[in-house]
Structures are given as C-alpha cells and as structure tokens.
Amino acid sequence: MMNKLSIAILFILMIPALGSSQDNSDKNQGFFPAQTNQPGKQYPMVNAKGKVRARITAPDANYVKLDIGGVKYDMVKDQDGMWSGESDPQDEGFHYYQLNIDGASVNDPGSKSYYGAGRWGSGIEIPAHDQDIYAMKKVPHGKITQKFYFSEITKTWRDCFIYTPPNYHKDMDTHYPVLYLQHGSFEDQTGWSSQGKANLILDNLMASGKAVSFIVVMENGYASRPASETDGNQNRSPSAFEDVMLDEVIPMIDAEYRTLKDRKHRAIAGLSMGANQTMRIFMNNLDKFTSYGGFSGTSNYPSSDAIDPVTFLDGAFKDGAAVDKKTDVFFLSLGTKEPNPFPGSVGAFKKMLEKQGIPYTFYESPGTAHEWQTWRRSLHEFAQLLFK
Template sequence: MKKLIFILCCLLEAVVLQAQPPRQSRIVTDTIYSEVLQAKRAYTIFLPQSFDKEKDRRYPILYLLHGMWENNSVWASRGHVKDVMDRLTASGEACEMIIVTPDAGGGNPDVYWNGYFDMPEWEYETFFYNEFLPYIEKTYRVIGDKQHRAIAGLSMGGGGATSYGQRHTDMFAAVYAMSALMSIPEAGAARFDNPDGKLATLTRSVIENSCVNYVLESDDARKEQLRSVSWFVDCGDDDFLLDRNIEFFQAMRNAGIPCQFRVRDGGHDWEYWHSALYTCLPFVSRHFIGNGIK
C-alpha cells in the first residue's frame, strides 16, 4: 500500500510540474534616484529566462540606448526586444544576457533635456557612469567586466553608444550603432533663436563629442585602444544620417580600426531598428567571453 501511495504521489508531482508554465523572460521598469541630476530616472530592463531560478548566476549585459524624443520604454514597446531575445536564445543565436535601457530624455528636446553627454544642468554621462551603471550591475547580478559588457543604440543613442565606446574602451567589448548621430558638421548645424535652449545645447554637445573627429584626431595609442573594441555600424540607405555613418566608417578604415559596416534597405524608423536587433544581439553575444555562441 505504501508503495502504491508513493507511486501515486510521484505521478501527481509529475502532472503538476508539466502543468506549470515554462520559465519566462520578463521586462521590468523601475527608477533610480540620481544625486547628480537631482531627480528620479526611469529604466527598463530585460531579464532572461533563467534569472529568477538560477539565483547564483551572473550575466553579461547590453546597454541599449534610445533616440531623441523617446524614453527608456521604447525598445520594449516598439523594438519588441523581449520577443527578439526569446527567439534568438531559443535558436542558440544569442546567449542569455541582461539588456537595460536608461532614460536619457523622454520628450520634446526644446522642452526637456535629452542626450548622453554632460551639459550645463544635465550631467548625464556623469550620472550614467557614477550612479546608473554601478547600481544596475550590483542589483541585477551582472558579471561586470569589459569582456561581458556591450553598448548599442539608435540615432542619438547610436551616437551616444559609439562615443561611450570610444572614450571608455576599457569598459566595453562591443559597440553596435544603428542609424547613429555620429556627428553634426558645423556648417550644417541648425541655427537657433535661443542659443541657450535645450536643443541648441544638445546640438553643441554632439558637435563637441563628434565620433568622426574622435577617430580623425586619434594618435597611435588611442587607435590601439579603439582596436580593443568590436565595432558594428548599421544604417539604412534612405536614412538622413547615412553620410555621417559613411564618414565614421571611412575614418575607422583609414585609421586601421576594424569595423563592420552594413547598409540595408530602409530609413530612420522602427521597422529598421527592430530588424537590426536580429543582427545586433548575436553580434554582441559572439563577443561575450565564454558564451558558447559562434
């Protein structure tokens, strides 16, 4: 009788386990208070399927930056990053990783601060490196070294990701730039009625942090540092920023810095950026040490 009861209990347990839904990846939105910015800043984070079960496991991380006029939620809501990651990890094309999008603006750049650089009244880069990155990597069990950290972004965020990768080569294994605001030529910069306005200030910050000029002005030591990062530039053939991306690639090639460059059919829109994730996520996975992705 005891043996029969034991067998029935085992069968019941098996049925219960089969009835449970499979482990799911998930998207979480939260905030961090910034002493630097004197405000709360939101972020959206993708946590992989194993995150809640494997409590001692640490993960590589991708910082995924949004564009102007948008905020931290857009890669989840319009880029569908969760759906893409679930599909790519299931197929073995991408490794499990944490993906986080900070909020670097979130509205009309004439009204709200936007941008990834330090500006008067908006020391965003200081916030990112001194507060945001350490908080994320401690809170969410991130491995936390160069070999397991990457950065990517679109438009304003593509330029931000490229510039962060350039000036912090010791921190990122790979950079993936989509439709990136690599520079604004002085001659082509817009003239503003209010030169101290937020959009004018942002424009000057992009000119001052030109990703193209950073390469053109590099000495041999800086070029060697840039070679320690894996670079990928992805821009549509109908994108208004295509020339800036071509200029960046030409500067990298002339400096002898390896950089993959893709021009695909498309413009400056979410159809393009969503499709770019299918290249971006396997690319960064291949450059995370010990990921098993080839």
C-alpha cells in the same frame, strides 16, 4: 402595422449589421485591423500593400486628415458624421501617426499609444516580411522590470527598464553580461521594449541558440543637472547623461543584478541620438566596455566633411591599433531609405574607421528609413555578435 417601439427595436438591432457590412467591405478589399489597435477596435486597418485606413466620428468637424509618414491625407465624412480615409502604401514596420481635426493633431482613439516625437501618440504596425524575428512564440521568455531610482546627479526621480533573460529568476547561480541600449531623440526608455520589441527579438534569438543570454538596460537618454549647478558656469554642461550612466546606472545594475562586471561582458548601443551618446561614452571609457553598436548614427558629424581622427572626439580614434585591441564588436547600421544627413554622416565615419585600420561590421536594412524596423533588424544582427 408596426408601432413606434417595434421600429426603435428594429433600428437598434440593425446597427451591428450596418457596422458588420462596413467591416465586410473592408475585408473584401484586403483590409484588416492593425496589430497595434486597442482591444476590440477595428480601426485603423492595414492591407497587404501597406495602406492604412482610418475612421473617426467627428460630426461637427470641418475637415479631418490622416497624418502619417510626413503626408496628410484627406478624409471624407458620411451622413452620420463618420470620417474615413486611407494613406498611400507605407514601408513595413512601425510608424507614428495622428489625426488632424480642424488643425488640431489628436490621437486615434482606436490605436494604442507610444512615446515618440516628444509625446504620447498613436502608432501603427505595417506587417513586415521578416516579422518572425519579433513574433510572440512558444519559447522561454525573459522579463522586463521597471526600476525607479533617485539620481543624486540630476536631483530627480528617474527610471529605467531592465530585460532579464529566460531562466534568470530560476538559475540563481548564473551571472550575465549586460547591454546598455539607448533610444533616439524625442523618445524615451519605453521605446525599445514597446516599439522596438527588443525582448521578443532576444527571446527568439536565445531560444534558437543564435545569441547568448544577457541582460539589457534601457535608460532615459535625457538627463540634466539642476540649473543652480550650471547657471554662470561656462565649463559645466547641463547634460548629465554620461555621468548618470557611468556613476549611477551601471553601479546600481551591478549591485542589484547578477552581472559579469568586467569590461569584456559589458556593451553599449543606441539608435540615432542614442548612437551619438553611446559612441562618446564607449570611446571615453574603453576600460568599461568592449562592444559598441550604432544604429542609424554614430557621431552626428557633418556629412560633407572628412573626419579627422586627430581632432575628432579629442583624438579618441587617433591610435587605431589601440582601439582595435580594446574592441570586440564595432557595429554600424543604416536603412537603405534613410534621409540626409544619416547616410553621409555614417559613410564619413566608416571611411575614418577604415583609414585608421579599425575593423567594423556594417548592416544595411533593406527598404527601411529612419524608423523602428531598421532598428529592430539592427538589434537582431548586433545581438548575435555579442559576448562570444
């Protein structure tokens, strides 16, 4: 007869086996831990169809839902208080998601955190058929550095992330072109090197000879003047991003890094909100840039209207021949599943460029919406055109 101590020991030894049984069941159904999980965490899981399976222990909860892709999926509780559930198939690429417990949206403890939707939250990677473009490979890798600086314009401490290409810190005689690359709304300067995998995309392109070596600067697109400078001043906008970029960031990068400082070796690009911001900076400063990339956005112009080049951006596109002469690369992109208003807005912008005789390159990402897989692919295509 087994005594109480023996029974307790046996139960403890069974716990890993019980967990292993569940893991094996998941694997038999084609599920495997997501690439974006915290080290050692088995959940969330994904399968080849793009379904997401989540689990969380919440014994006192009345209900739990998996919230991803704008849809909330009910999860089911077992006798031990473990809630489990899965989503419909998701598009390939990166997605923000969260768990909803009794009405409170919380991070999944199994996932790494990413800044998006205005907060640090969970993210999950659905394997893509073209994930090789941002895969970690045995090639020379660049370096990402976080640069802190005090902005005299905003009167705050700010930071940006800087990608320097392979051999930058070895070959000390070479100077490099620079791409200023911006995030979208409710994201920040961490997005392109984290969710966007910009460094890996560029490492792989440079290693294969498909892109020249260049520096990338990823700045925070949110910048405001002190309230004391804008209160009661109708002619001064609280937004200061363009001034921060032109008067502080670019001079700082040129002073501290081995850059090629002429306009021919400087480009600017962004996604969504960042596409709008960088469009205005580019067109207002053709003496400083020669290449532009607008991913899933351009000017946020109403999609139902034709764009009048005489009035749009104060007539910046009025002289199409002059714009063309000063531009090396004018790149636009969009996912085939983008929601309104983006297809209409970008479409209207393309028509305006065509009317003005301004050549551009347009890339369409197949099967993706207003999300990071569209923008990863866009960077992959855009980078191959730059500084050649």
